[in-house]
Amino acid sequence: MQKSYLMAPGPTPVPEQVALRMAAPAIHHRTPQFSRLFRETHEGLKYLLQTENDVLMLASSGSGAMEGAVVNAMSSSEKAIVINGGKFGERWGKICEAYGLEVLWLNYPWGAPADPAQVEELLLQHENVGAVFVQACDTASTVAHPVACLGKLVQKHPRTLLVVDGITAVGAADIAMDRDGIDMLLVGSQKALMLPPGLACVGVSTKAWEKISQSDMPRFYFDFQKERKALAKDTTAYTPAASLITGLHEVLAMIRQEGLAHLHKRTELLARAARAGLQALGLELLAPAAPAASCSGARLPESLDGKALVRYLRDTMGVTVAGGQDHLEGKIIRINHMGYVDSFDIVTALAALEMALHRFGQPVKLGQGVAAAQEILLERYPS
Amino acid sequence: MQKSYLMAPGPTPVPEQVALRMAAPAIHHRTPQFSRLFRETHEGLKYLLQTENDVLMLASSGSGAMEGAVVNAMSSSEKAIVINGGKFGERWGKICEAYGLEVLWLNYPWGAPADPAQVEELLLQHENVGAVFVQACDTASTVAHPVACLGKLVQKHPRTLLVVDGITAVGAADIAMDRDGIDMLLVGSQKALMLPPGLACVGVSTKAWEKISQSDMPRFYFDFQKERKALAKDTTAYTPAASLITGLHEVLAMIRQEGLAHLHKRTELLARAARAGLQALGLELLAPAAPAASCSGARLPESLDGKALVRYLRDTMGVTVAGGQDHLEGKIIRINHMGYVDSFDIVTALAALEMALHRFGQPVKLGQGVAAAQEILLERYPS
CATH class of the missing domain: 3.40.640.10 (Type I PLP-dependent aspartate aminotransferase-like (Major domain))
Structure with missing residues (x-):
């Protein structure tokens, strides 16, 4: 199962x-x-x-x-x-x-x-x-x-x-x-x-x-x-x-x-959380100057086989994220935050990525990307 | 949404x-x-x-x-x-x-x-x-x-x-x-x-x-x-x-x-991860000597209004966990790991609990419970 x-x-x-x-x-x-x-x-x-x-x-x-x-x-x-x-x-x-x-x-x-x-x-x-x-x-x-x-x-x-x-x-x-x-x-x-x-x-x-x-x-x-x-x-x-x-x-x-204003605000919050998580894992954002609200991309370490990582996430861990296309094939990872997505989808994506990077020999501290995302996601839940 | x-x-x-x-x-x-x-x-x-x-x-x-x-x-x-x-x-x-x-x-x-x-x-x-x-x-x-x-x-x-x-x-x-x-x-x-x-x-x-x-x-x-x-x-x-x-x-x-042996092994792994996560957050397990495979319970800090915490998790964060019954009402939290549950459900429960505890003024380090669970959940995903 x-x-x-x-x-x-x-x-x-x-x-x-x-x-x-x-x-x-x-x-x-x-x-x-x-x-x-x-x-x-x-x-x-x-x-x-x-x-x-x-x-x-x-x-x-x-x-x-x-x-x-x-x-x-x-x-x-x-x-x-x-x-x-x-x-x-x-x-x-x-x-x-x-x-x-x-x-x-x-x-x-x-x-x-x-x-x-x-x-x-x-x-x-x-x-x-x-x-x-x-x-x-x-x-x-x-x-x-x-x-x-x-x-x-x-x-x-x-x-x-x-x-x-x-x-x-x-x-x-x-x-x-x-x-x-x-x-x-x-x-x-x-x-x-x-x-x-x-x-x-x-x-x-x-x-x-x-x-x-x-x-x-x-x-x-x-x-x-x-x-x-x-x-x-x-x-x-x-x-x-x-x-x-x-x-x-x-x-x-x-x-x-929900209302458009709330929808855009929620998506932007999830996007910020995803980017913070990716960066906390030491990954470089693909579009740092103008990142999209809908999905985030990050460059993977050059030594890493990115296609294998994406396959591992999908086939071994059950988590389907996107890799890169054309000249970025095998070099990036992309995570969604538009549509029917909530805080814990971002947490799941980052937790899975951390674990997969660890399995691929990367010096990742488990929980670090998640924690950076949590800091931002807390804004969604008022005191 | x-x-x-x-x-x-x-x-x-x-x-x-x-x-x-x-x-x-x-x-x-x-x-x-x-x-x-x-x-x-x-x-x-x-x-x-x-x-x-x-x-x-x-x-x-x-x-x-x-x-x-x-x-x-x-x-x-x-x-x-x-x-x-x-x-x-x-x-x-x-x-x-x-x-x-x-x-x-x-x-x-x-x-x-x-x-x-x-x-x-x-x-x-x-x-x-x-x-x-x-x-x-x-x-x-x-x-x-x-x-x-x-x-x-x-x-x-x-x-x-x-x-x-x-x-x-x-x-x-x-x-x-x-x-x-x-x-x-x-x-x-x-x-x-x-x-x-x-x-x-x-x-x-x-x-x-x-x-x-x-x-x-x-x-x-x-x-x-x-x-x-x-x-x-x-x-x-x-x-x-x-x-x-x-x-x-x-x-x-x-x-x-799936096979019974695998089912039991998987549930026990999720249970161990949940317990490790709860303990990493400084919470005391409710049944440390003989914890169940199906669900984990932990005592909440005495200063905390546990009923309000469970309500916050459910109504503000969308995460339904169980509180305590009878004399344990308001004093514990219980998390499920039987049935249609996978690694990232445990991650979600712990991440949400961390954030809620933080909102309730507890000195929780975000990501710490998640990380402890991840260490164990990695066993589910071979190299």
Whole structure:
């Protein structure tokens, strides 16, 4: 007998009440009952994204929504500024290139936040920039890019959109679509939305709708205008991912009950505790300058086989955390703190990491990372 | 949003696969399908109790099974030796007295194990002792009584039964009904059996069946002979607690898969870790001489309001542990380690306790109890 602990930055644990709601007998998706649920879910999404805009619901993973954003936001003659500070930044560029678009790459070392001045420079150098593509948090590098700063810049350019992948940020950090000047904001179900994968949501601004109406890019499934028409009738253009939308209805009720301000504060507290714990173990943070609220990454000692450590945590200890991708494979560890996560998940992740590092011959003092996290977690529990 | 952690010595957490199995559509309990499930469950119970005897399944809590044991094991003219080292030892005596039986009390301070020599002495002094009643573990005092030693003694007395409440012991500690000379062995569903409350099981030896056939005690619902006849037909005398028996079928499959030896070893390891953690926090164990495998108790500092501490842990931190009962109310804390419990549940309980003690002004070093537990828990994870 061994318990399983899911502590990777997505998929994240599904709350019991959400799992039970999704397990209830299905409602047919072309009925007034489902339309009401859909409408309420849409209202909840607007609350979550802090927007008055439409928020589309797509039966796809986050990558599908990213493709959808590209083929709707851009026109074939336009250039794309892509902020690439992690695997998902790179994905924006790859999608653009797959559609023959010219990409102006802004590459950053994984873990470093984008520099708005460089974006501004590119926007002034190039006349025909259709959109700036960025992650609010790049899960691969656990960095938070300065989305609100970028929003201020891009707003000055009437033909340029700010397209933000908020897949591992919305529901964890305070990303407000309208306040921050975001034209497309993407969310995925299996992250802070605490759902299984398969549903993606995209908020679309008025400025973006204007551009979309002029876009000449090829598209069929990810046709945002078609989705907008369907949304006005409380449905989707194609068959909706009904069980996930039902789960999302429950999740959004939970989030409303907690309140966004409390949710962001709680996540930030867990994030601080996780970072303090990792640092107390002598590990270097991956994104010290701009760490994400959703997940924390730390570099492992160079002598250590990080892939083996992550495997040991998962297969021997039952604790699933994430390792590194691409050039960081085997070199880092990543721990989740968005979604259905509480203090003792952070304690568990750190305690397990301490024990695994000890088993791998590292000079770790057991309890030291936990203690550093506890100091901060105490803020959650008033006297 | 706050997660709930159930860490009291019963009810214990129900494993997901067991909860799902119990949530499946009900099988009618008078069908060949249920009879097969019932037969397999009975075989599993014999494996769990380490016996060739019949094991009855009663739709009742553990206290009901205790009453059943008294009214079947005893005759009205007989005396009962009751080992009372906790609330549940006391309950044996109260049941006997409710039926007008003469009780020979052997009282021990809560936390002290019974002395077999004193039992032997009473057995030699009194001719007409119908049974010795004892807890394998008294949950209230977290003590383990020396059941196997008592078995050896009682076996010498052909008219005396050894009746063991194994409600918080079977499935945690190595209690083998046949090997240990136990005549009635009781188990409750909401402890190491990882089920909701409402089902109790009683193994009955050949020696016990002979005595039961001569018993003149009044009884109707808890008529073991009637249950034995029904058991031979793969059913119960009255309506069985069908969903709990279905869950038990799943639980016993899990236990068989793990193997009893591994289960006992794992529980003992968690118990050692919990005790080490409590002691590292400067707390005194409640039952240092004979601590139970199923749950650990520790005395709280006298200056501390223990009831408020337990309430704080539950209501502010989401961690449900047990306080003390009767004269130990407000003075102790009890932590579970039987059933669906793994290393990081112990870590969580200790981390939460450290933080709560800190909040209550105790000079606790955060992480110290966790570290002591981690040292031991590492044994569970080989290099």
